[in-house]
Amino acid sequence: xxxxxxxxxxxxxxxxxxxxxxxxxxxxxxxxxxxxxxxxxxxxxxxxxxxxxxxxxxxxxxxxxxxxxxxxxxxxxxxxxxxxxxxxxxxxxxxxxxxxxxxxxxxxxxxxxxxxxxxxxxxxxxxxxxxxxxxxxxxxxxxxxxxxxxxxxxxxxxxxxxxxxxxxxxxxxxxxxxxxxxxxxxxxxxxxxxxxxxxxxxxxxxxxxxxxxxxxxxxxxxxxxxxxxxxxxxxxxxxxxxxxxxxxxxxxxxxxxxxxxxxxxxxxxxxxxxxxxxxxxxxxxxxxxxxxxxxxxxxxxxxxxxxxxxxxxxxxxxxxxxxxxxxxxxxxxxxxxxxxxxxxxxx
Amino acid sequence: xxxxxxxxxxxxxxxxxxxxxxxxxxxxxxxxxxxxxxxxxxxxxxxxxxxxxxxxxxxxxxxxxxxxxxxxxxxxxxxxxxxxxxxxxxxxxxxxxxxxxxxxxxxxxxxxxxxxxxxxxxxxxxxxxxxxxxxxxxxxxxxxxxxxxxxxxxxxxxxxxxxxxxxxxxxxxxxxxxxxxxxxxxxxxxxxxxxxxxxxxxxxxxxxxxxxxxxxxxxxxxxxxxxxxxxxxxxxxxxxxxxxxxxxxxxxxxxxxxxxxxxxxxxxxxxxxxxxxxxxxxxxxxxxxxxxxxxxxxxxxxxxxxxxxxxxxxxxxxxxxxxxxxxxxxxxxxxxxxx
Numbered sequence: 001x002x003x004x005x006x007x008x009x010x011x012x013x014x015x016x017x018x019x020x021x022x023x024x025x026x027x028x029x030x031x032x033x034x035x036x037x038x039x040x041x042x043x044x045x046x047x048x049x050x051x052x053x054x055x056x057x058x059x060x061x062x063x064x065x066x067x068x069x070x071x072x073x074x075x076x077x078x079x080x081x082x083x084x085x086x087x088x089x090x091x092x093x094x095x096x097x098x099x100x101x102x103x104x105x106x107x108x109x110x111x112x113x114x115x116x117x118x119x120x121x122x123x124x125x126x127x128x129x130x131x132x133x134x135x136x137x138x139x140x141x142x143x144x145x146x147x148x149x150x151x152x153x154x155x156x157x158x159x160x161x162x163x164x165x166x167x168x169x170x171x172x173x174x175x176x177x178x179x180x181x182x183x184x185x186x187x188x189x190x191x192x193x194x195x196x197x198x199x200x201x202x203x204x205x206x207x208x209x210x211x212x213x214x215x216x217x218x219x220x221x222x223x224x225x226x227x228x229x230x231x232x233x234x235x236x237x238x239x240x241x242x243x244x245x246x247x248x249x250x251x252x253x254x255x256x257x258x259x260x261x262x263x264x265x266x267x268x269x270x271x272x273x274x275x276x277x278x279x280x281x282x283x284x285x286x287x288x289x290x291x292x293x294x295x296x297x298x299x300x301x302x303x304x305x306x307x308x309x310x311x312x313x314x315x316x317x318x319x320x321x322x323x324x325x326x327x328x329x330x331x332x333x334x335x336x337x338x339x340x341x342x343x344x345x346x347x
Numbered sequence: 348x349x350x351x352x353x354x355x356x357x358x359x360x361x362x363x364x365x366x367x368x369x370x371x372x373x374x375x376x377x378x379x380x381x382x383x384x385x386x387x388x389x390x391x392x393x394x395x396x397x398x399x400x401x402x403x404x405x406x407x408x409x410x411x412x413x414x415x416x417x418x419x420x421x422x423x424x425x426x427x428x429x430x431x432x433x434x435x436x437x438x439x440x441x442x443x444x445x446x447x448x449x450x451x452x453x454x455x456x457x458x459x460x461x462x463x464x465x466x467x468x469x470x471x472x473x474x475x476x477x478x479x480x481x482x483x484x485x486x487x488x489x490x491x492x493x494x495x496x497x498x499x500x501x502x503x504x505x506x507x508x509x510x511x512x513x514x515x516x517x518x519x520x521x522x523x524x525x526x527x528x529x530x531x532x533x534x535x536x537x538x539x540x541x542x543x544x545x546x547x548x549x550x551x552x553x554x555x556x557x558x559x560x561x562x563x564x565x566x567x568x569x570x571x572x573x574x575x576x577x578x579x580x581x582x583x584x585x586x587x588x589x590x591x592x593x594x595x596x597x598x599x600x601x602x603x604x605x606x607x608x609x610x611x612x613x614x615x616x617x618x619x620x621x622x623x624x625x626x627x628x629x630x631x632x633x634x635x636x637x638x639x640x641x642x643x644x645x646x647x648x649x650x651x652x653x654x655x656x657x658x659x660x661x662x663x664x665x666x667x668x669x670x671x672x673x674x675x676x677x678x679x680x681x682x683x684x685x686x
Contacts, residue, residue, distance in 0.1 A: 106673030328488025
């Protein structure tokens, strides 16, 4: 790896990369290792290892749905590296932009991911092309830039294929299917997602299978095959529960609630949305609480329980207002950290 | 540090257009567009930047905030492409437009970057507008303590620059910050002092702002009737000045006051009128605020079905704004100045 050659202590970079690889299977051990690398890299003044350790810690926080922590951690890391004369890093911008996206802070998310895309296209690091383009495409998809998102997903899939990473190829195909659904190209979406479900099942890649089933359920809901879609959502939910993916399961439950609403099964929709909401509250997960309370409000409105619907909608409005303020504070903290570090470096 | 917009031969024309905008906005806009066309034809990049800057502030005054942000973004992208440093004036324009649009992440980022640049410049006349705007956006994101510190810094810079009218406007903001800090009783004399100083021709916008804040302070202190009188006075000035957006804001605070007085039907009527005015103005952040107020009034009246519909409209507006913020960030082209 280029970074190993750049580093004064190649072993540190290798250990940070190892922690990153461990992150999915053993997150706690991975985090401990990354923290140890960070401390040693600081001691050694090894900027390449510092970058990898910050990246790994940020990525672990994102995977664990600790998005605010990820943003803060990466901001601190970027500031620390900038003070050492290291320019903006596409790895850190990717983690930060992704965390902002999960937090629903689309201005900052888009800006960071756009900058990461520009840097990654200028760099000679092919291993970064897929994650950056894929995550940028997700953000573009969510802000309604559907065509651009689709184009980037296709490019990301080609990069993943070139790298020979089956897990990433299938995950990106699932995203392409979702992008096709958003574009209204439902026949193409259904064909691709059905194939992705089969391939993921055959490869035993359960988390990709659940993602593809959820996207297939959405494509089928959009094409009016509501009962089949319901089965897909329930299958995805069962896998996510088995894997202990509480956050993802909550999102799937919302999709199921929307499907049940379309089927006119309002009480069941309300029950699903309520379960998702209660799980989000227990997990203290603001963005999931925000989306599930909206699903519940819609179900309550459909049931004619307008007083409760108004209360649920009001809760969502309050959460949105808190999010908008939090976005401003996040931007303020990020740049303040950077300016303070630069001032320290000048002093 | 030298700002790219400081070229004296072009600054004169831009200042002319900007100065004129207070008295005759349509003529100022036509003039700035003429300068822009001539500059583009001549390939004069500095003149292009200056005329975009003037057009941007004219757009802000006319509540065309997206246009203002786009003009600033184009100018900043041109500077970045030419390898020149970002202009704090354009960052201030862009950040202010984003603030009005409720896009707070981008607003804070641009204004903070502008503040770092103007502080380094050491020029008081460049500092106070930026610091004042940064204080306002920090207030809106809940950083009230930091907003007050910046407010004092802006006030000192305006005093050092001898900008007396601007100083009065900045002082009016102190009342607002004190209210957010929960120091509402202190806000009242500050605002009354501003009002006394603003009762002169040409200072009506400052007078109306200060009256609206005083009305809000009195409402929070339970002096509901006095608050109502101040808010009605503010609304009348805004109407006379044809400041639709500001009139709608004053109306919202009045509706809050009426809600607190238990005059629920009147509050609903005021908030409905604010919604209608906001729809006419096409200014979505204002519509968003007035729709919320109407939802609250309807809920208080027990009209839950309509309340649910109004809350749902507010959520849709928030979602649209959030997506628009993402698309606005794309306009920056990943230039990433200041971070």
